[in-house]
Amino acid sequence: MAYSNNDFEDIRRGVRGVCSQFPEEYHRKVDEEKAYPKAFVDALTKEGWMAALIPEAYDGAGLGLTEASVIMEEINRAGGNSGACHGQMYNLNTLVRHGSEAQKQAILPRIAAGELSLQSMGVTEPTTGTDTTKIKTTAVKKDGRYIINGQKVWISRVQHSDLMILLARTTPLAEVEKKSAGLSIFLVDIKEAMRSGMSVRPIRNMVNHETNELFFDNLEVPEENLIGEEGQGFKYILTGLNAERALIAAECIGDGYWFTDKVTAYVSERQVFGRPIGMNQGVQFPISEAFVEVEAANLMRYKACALYDAGQPCGAEANMAKYLAAKASWEAANACLQYHGGFGFANEYDVERKFRETRLYQVAPISTNLILSYVAEHILGMPRSY
Structure with missing residues (x-):
């Protein structure tokens, strides 16, 4: 279906209303200070825009990716930078489509209420880049938990997210028939992980985009934090x-x-x-x-x-x-x-x-x-x- 810039006017008007409270001077100051636009993201969350993709059954707006894209477009058209918050949009869909009912019941209403954020996704590694099937971060199941070891890079918004979706190899590459098999995704509690097995090194860059290198040293993740079926993460x-x-x-x-x-x-x-x-x-x-x-x-x-x-x-x-x-x-x-x-x-x-x-x-x-x-x-x- 074809849409025009006159469609979704209610969404556009609502997002513009939030953006108008944060003029370009605000974003300029945030950029100059290499800071995170927390007040801006909090305002978007409070007005419900960051819960756009959460189904109504879990207290979200129940909108589609089309509407979510309009939200992101309007933020940038108003002079802001959606890079500070867009992760929650696409990460949510992974959880909504593949998470268990227990995971969705426990997490999605809290994200909709602004009590939790899911801004971060850990996929890219220093030696693999976009060759995702060859990632070296491993997750080994032991006594009801997964023990994770490895390294990630260019992982954004870790310091400003409560949860992260993490991709790791659960079956060695040499043991799978198809190289995209044997990968699994996990929901990681970032604050807990930073206390017990994950360290973070911020990467300064030419854009004021909060991104990091992550190191995992025997990070333990509960078995129930596995999203979907083991080995189907790719x-x-x-x-x-x-x-x-x-x-x-x-x-x-x-x-x-x-x-x-x-x-x-x-x-x-x-x-x-x-x-x-x-x-x-x-x-x-x-x-x-x-x-x-x-x-x-x-x-x-x-x-x-x-x-x-x-x-x-x-x-x-x-x-x-x-x-x-x-x-x-x-x-x-x-x-x-x-x-x-x-x-x-x-x-x-x-x-x-x-x-x-x-x-x-x-x-x-x-x-x-x-x-x-x-x-x-x-x-x-x-x-x-x-």
């Missing part, structure tokens, strides 16, 4: 990863609109040689091209989300939406910075901050090259390249 984690890519696409679309709105207003007013610089086609064309690409990415975002919400395969569409949206937002960012001239580099205009933020999505959560490889193999039928 299949389960794709539920979260496909949602993540569609949501990131929506965030990039929000960024793209922010950049095009910002630069359009600026070039229409900025006078050089006695005329607005926006009268020049050399200025108009890159901005227009970026806007066209944002609009096209928007359609693919809605297609991916519609398939996800219908329970249909959407890996190709989620990947393509993320690729198109990340590319479009980056082109819009370049145009916005270029035609602001020197002012684009001034903190007070917020262009340089948003420029850095949107650049991330060419690399993560999956690089553009990996998406192209996916399309080549799984859609076009070319030989596997890796």
Whole structure:
């Protein structure tokens, strides 16, 4: 189904209402201080937006990924950065779709009430990157518990989340017929883990994005914290990863609109040689091209989300939406910075901050090259390249 930017107006109006309490000066200050926008995330939680994907039976809003993507889009379009809170959206779906009834009853109402947060997912490792099936973190079952050892990297929002979804290998790679088998996912109590087997090393980076390296040394996780069936974790984690890519696409679309709105207003007013610089086609064309690409990415975002919400395969569409949206937002960012001239580099205009933020999505959560490889193999039928 195709949607337009006039759809979901109640959601857009509600999210904008929260965002209006946190103007760009707020996000600029958070960025300058390398801080976490806790007050902003708390406000979104209080208004129920962070529980959008929790079914009504567990006190959530019972919305779909489509609506969740609109929430993320509006945050970025308002000048914020959904990277501070988007993890709860895609992590929730893994728990909702694959968690036991006992797990959902115990956890989801508390997340909906703002008593718990599920912002963090531990998948990536230093030596494997996106080659997920070869992760080395292990979980060995013993006396009703799993003993976890290993290392993760680029794990976001650990310091600002109560729970984490963790992927580990429960059956050695050499003992499985298919390399994606033998992986399992666990729900980890972060505060408890930091007291008994998990250490955290923050990674400073060019974007104010709280991310970390994790080390597990005989971390004990109760057997009941296993999500779904042992050995099926790779299949389960794709539920979260496909949602993540569609949501990131929506965030990039929000960024793209922010950049095009910002630069359009600026070039229409900025006078050089006695005329607005926006009268020049050399200025108009890159901005227009970026806007066209944002609009096209928007359609693919809605297609991916519609398939996800219908329970249909959407890996190709989620990947393509993320690729198109990340590319479009980056082109819009370049145009916005270029035609602001020197002012684009001034903190007070917020262009340089948003420029850095949107650049991330060419690399993560999956690089553009990996998406192209996916399309080549799984859609076009070319030989596997890796």
